[in-house]
Amino acid sequence: MKSRRMFWRIVDEIEALIDNGNFAVGSRLPPERELAEKFDVSRPTIREAIIALEVREKVEVKTGSGVYVLEGALKGAKQPVVNAFELTQARALVEGEVAALAAVSITDDELTRLHDTLVMMQERGDTEEADRLFHSIIAGATRNGAMILSVSQLWSLRESTAAIIDDYASVCSKDSHLTLEEHTAIYNALKARNPAEARVAMHNHFNRLINTLFDATEARALEEIRRKNNEKRGLYSITNLVKHTAQ
Amino acid sequence: MKSRRMFWRIVDEIEALIDNGNFAVGSRLPPERELAEKFDVSRPTIREAIIALEVREKVEVKTGSGVYVLEGALKGAKQPVVNAFELTQARALVEGEVAALAAVSITDDELTRLHDTLVMMQERGDTEEADRLFHSIIAGATRNGAMILSVSQLWSLRESTAAIIDDYASVCSKDSHLTLEEHTAIYNALKARNPAEARVAMHNHFNRLINTLFDATEARALEEIRRKNNEKRGLYSITNLVKHTAQ
């Protein structure tokens, strides 16, 4: 990617310097003219980089004074630390209440669209998209903007962290028939306009997910131990030793 | 604030034009030079504005081709429509589960800090800050980053919309003794490590808030009707008519 513009390179470098501690939080950055010389670019380019940092709320520029590193500019501090278990637990609790709420206010049209997602999952096997739609429709059925927002935020959290993506990937793809069963149970509870039943069905859905997640993590941890043991075994094995010395 | 830099004004204007539909999503913006002339600023200033929009992911710049309005350009402008009732309902449900979760994992230290907020509210009358701390400590006690995030997001939603701020202001300041009572009930449930009781106590807290909110809104609506009637009354009253014609 040679097409990336100059100022973005500068943005990256300055951010790195901030994260590195070279530019302390609260301190003043070197003046534009100095940075221009340091990075070997023109002043307008430095200005553009600073504007980008300003839009990202990493720095604050005070006219006539200088540009200052803002609180919370540090990369690590910004994103919350959430693992897959926490996320799933949160979704279970929030979406449980969402389902209960939706059970009393869901429309026939929404029930139809909900049923469509079940068909989509079963016949076309488009599990991922059908799942997203399913939960989204239920959230919408609450008629509560704040709850819709919470659900969508938790959903986006799912894609924010690399570790969570990995964990989910190993779980979601398989066991899609279980997902379908549970979704069907939730749908039936909503169709019956039964809040308590909808809540329980939703809880069951996520409980199973947590357990699968736990098994997967356990299996992976076991695999990790085995791998490390193999490394050690290789390190200490006689055959290996012979091979190496034989060369 | 006249100190606001040029390019921010341009950013606002271009965003307005996009939201207005003057610049369709996916279409190309006029060339920099044209925009510079149109907004009566120099080309670098336009460039800065475009960079700000680019960092915000509203537009995409293609070298040698032009700058294009991105898909999600409209989404950023529209903020979620949430009224005070929805928000309070959402908080009741989410924080109810939060309280239940916290009841099983809260530490003695957190209980002490929680008790401090009760004292703060009672003695120093610092209701607002004590309230914020109270709910924040409980969220933290869940040890669940996703739940903490949801709670803090709902809290920030409270200050995002003018209408909600007004509604809350008319409710929160008075009835602080009721708030204190309810907070104490929640505290006791947490201290007893009783999830179900904690959930109910939290629900009670927000239920009362919703009712108060409802009364306040009703009262305000009544006041509004009265005011309008008075206007009409003034308009049609004989005495008023006499006064005017007498002049």
Next chain:
DNA sequence: GCCAGATATTGGTAATACATCTTGGTTGAC
């Protein structure tokens, strides 16, 4: 249909003038 050149558009730099803030010294009152 394809390729090469023309044209349009953004990318980047340099030089310059100006506005604003900070700093430090000076002045004046007490």
Next chain:
DNA sequence: GTCAACCAAGATGTATTACCAATATCTGGC
């Protein structure tokens, strides 16, 4: 003598103009 207010100079960001380079897109000839 001390302290505050004021002022001036330097530092720093703000903004403009002018210019050329790099890239993408269009156009016309083949």
